[in-house]
Amino acid sequence: WIIGSRIGVAVPQNAQGHVLGHVRDLGLDPNAPMTRIYTTAARQEYHTDSCDIVALLCLCGARSGGASAIASSTTIWNEVLEQRPDLAKILTEPFHTDRKGEIPPGKQATYPMPVFHDHAGEITGVYARSFIEAAQTRPDTPGHTPLQIEALDRVDGLAESDAIRLDMEFRPGDMQLLHNHQILHARTSYEDWPEPERKRHLLRLWLSAHDGRELPHWFAERYGSIARGTVRGGIRVDGQSLTAPLEP
Numbered sequence: 001w002i003i004g005s006r007i008g009v010a011v012p013q014n015a016q017g018h019v020l021g022h023v024r025d026l027g028l029d030p031n032a033p034m035t036r037i038y039t040t041a042a043r044q045e046y047h048t049d050s051c052d053i054v055a056l057l058c059l060c061g062a063r064s065g066g067a068s069a070i071a072s073s074t075t076i077w078n079e080v081l082e083q084r085p086d087l088a089k090i091l092t093e094p095f096h097t098d099r100k101g102e103i104p105p106g107k108q109a110t111y112p113m114p115v116f117h118d119h120a121g122e123i124t125g126v127y128a129r130s131f132i133e134a135a136q137t138r139p140d141t142p143g144h145t146p147l148q149i150e151a152l153d154r155v156d157g158l159a160e161s162d163a164i165r166l167d168m169e170f171r172p173g174d175m176q177l178l179h180n181h182q183i184l185h186a187r188t189s190y191e192d193w194p195e196p197e198r199k200r201h202l203l204r205l206w207l208s209a210h211d212g213r214e215l216p217h218w219f220a221e222r223y224g225s226i227a228r229g230t231v232r233g234g235i236r237v238d239g240q241s242l243t244a245p246l247e248p
Contacts, residue, residue, distance in 0.1 A: 001205070001244075004055050007177070008207035010244075011051055011234030015102040017241050021204035022248035023056065025192055033134045034100045041200075044187040046071060046159040047128040048180040050222055051206035051233040052213075055177045058170040062200035065190030068168050068176065071159040073125030073184050077116050079158050080151075087151040091115040094218070095148070096141045098134035104236040107221070110135045115155060117216040124181045124216060127155060159184050170202065181213065201248075208232050 001020070004010060010019040014036070023038045030042035037044045041062075046069075081088040094112030103109055117124045129152055135141045144152075158164055170176070178185055192199045208231045215226040225232040 003175075004205040004207055007053055007055075008209040008212070009231050011206050011208050011231070012236065012240065012242055013049075013204065013206050014235050015237045015240065017243050018245060019205070019242050020244035020246075021206070022245070023202035023204050024199060024248045026248060033098070033137050036100060037130060038204075041066075041190050041192060043189040045129055046156060046184040046186040047130070048073070048126050048184060049206055050235065051180060052209035053177060053205075053207040054180055054185070055205040055207060056170075056175065057203040058172055058174045059201040059203060060172060060193075060198055061170055062190035063193045063198075065188050066170065066200050067188045068170055069186045069188075070166050070168075070178060071164045071184045071186075072182060073116070073127065074123050074182050075164055076155055076158045076184070077123050077125065079164075080154055084151075084154065087147065087154055088116070090147055090151040091155070092117070095132050095144075095152075096135040097128070098131045098138070100131065100134055102235045102237055104224075105238050110138065110141060111221040113218055113222065115152075117218065119216040120214050122181075122213060124213070125184070126181070126219070126222075127184055129156065159186070181215075206234055208234070 012019055013021040025041040026039040028035045028039045030037055030040040092114050094114050096110045097113045098110050113126060115125060115127050190200055211229055214228040215223060217226065219226050223232040
């Protein structure tokens with residue numbers, strides 16, 4: 001928490017207002033459209049979180065699996081632009097993205113968000129395919145075109161490639177800090193220990209960086225403020241009180 005406070009302001013990670021998050025299997029169904037995958041032991045696909053910086057601290061590792069992987073979204077953009085400029089154009093156009101039931105006051109259940117943004121001289125990436133696919137379950141959301149699906153598949157394929165992906169194992173005491181606007185992260189599925197006290201458990205902070213970059217206008221729908229260095233991001237809902245629970 002002290003390290004995080006030097007980097008930015010902790011923002012809420014869910015509708016319950018948790019500014020200190022617990023990444024742990026709570027036994028929820030990973031296939032349910034509204035489930036957030038960090039509460040399960042399932043594979044978590046490449047994605048970004050709704051904050052400038054995500055920080056993780058490993059308390060306990062899994063019995064097997066649960067490896068972390070990261071990939072540069074800027075590199076992915078450059079590769080798509082070089083290999084398939086038609087798909088690059090599609091990725092700069094908005095995709096319907098679901099909020100999975102965590103809806104800020106005055107907002108809709110889904111919102112439009114491109115994957116890549118060329119803004120203020122910087123490439124900014126934002127990606128969470130499970131949230132994009134969740135929006136597809138709603139009857140009022142237009143279905144994806146074949147080229148949109150191909151574009152999303154290209155992002156996933158490049159992120160998974162040996163040339164771009166960096167794998168790492170979490171061990172107790174390890175910390176990971178990632179800049180969401182430039183880095184995608186993923187996690188393999190895992191098998192947990194039978195003893196509750198040994199279950200895989202990571203603490204998480206979502207940080208609004210003190211010196212965060214100016215964001216494209218699309219981000220106002222998710223982050224609130226887009227101005228440089230302002231407190232922004234996180235999950236905001238009616239009646240929310242910020243808390244830092246010490247247990248999941």
